[in-house]
Amino acid sequence: MPNPRQECWKDAEDIALCIAVVTVGEDGSKGTSQEKKRLWERIHEVYETCKPAGGVVRLGGGCDGRWKKIRPACARWRQALNKAALLRGSGDNATDEELQAKSIYRTLAKGEEFTFQHCWPILKDTKKFSNPPGINVGSSSFPTSINLEDDGSSSSSNVHARPPGQKAQKAAKKKSRQDETGELLLQMQRIADQEERDLEYRLRLREETRLAEQHADDARTMTVDxxxxxxxxxxxWERKQAQIIEREEQSSSAGAFRQPSFSPEENTPHSEDDSNLDLYVPVQETQWMGRN
Incomplete structure (x- = not known):
């Protein structure tokens, strides 16, 4: 099996590597300055998830070595673009400016062409490449403690604000989680309160329905002769009617059952007074209610 570090890098692999470097290098929650070994372990992990299907197996050292070629080349290209922008004439268009940048790049790179155009869309807006880097392009070595945001320029020339540091981002994430938890608890409490109100309503409706049905049944019973x-x-039937009269009298005295359509005090006949029986409208007898 050929050594994976000797395989030529394809454009899609370069793009995956640049995505991994940008992702890990700008993750402030992990710290803006990280030890080289652990940094490239993380870059390699992200690269493995981004690389094209069927891509060559790359070791962590291989990714490191490839980045040492991409980084200075893209730094020179940024310098060339900025110089070309300064030299652009009033009649020049974007194509003229790009040709001027390529010429400047060949001068900076001692005759070499810029071969990482496929990487540039990913890197051009990052902190390292958005300004004239002013780095020593001849040096590709990394220090033991590496900061991917450091492009070699002095701090006074870096007009971009640094991203939030590790502590700031962790604190922001913690606060965001707390806010989300508080909102979730509030929503859960609202749901619980609504469910309790719904349950009370259903129980009350069930009881009112039961009482209404009992009231209607009692009214039908009282119409029987x-x-x-x-x-x-x-x-x-006399027993049934006597039970209804007694129940209505008890409910009336307790004030627990009052239906507008059926007033026990006015419409229920008492045992000693049969005059109110005329108020009940007889219903047709069922088969079992007929005479023997």
Missing amino acids: PSIFTPKKRSY
């Missing part, structure tokens, strides 16, 4: 039945059935 026990005298038309045999002694046994007459005794049954």
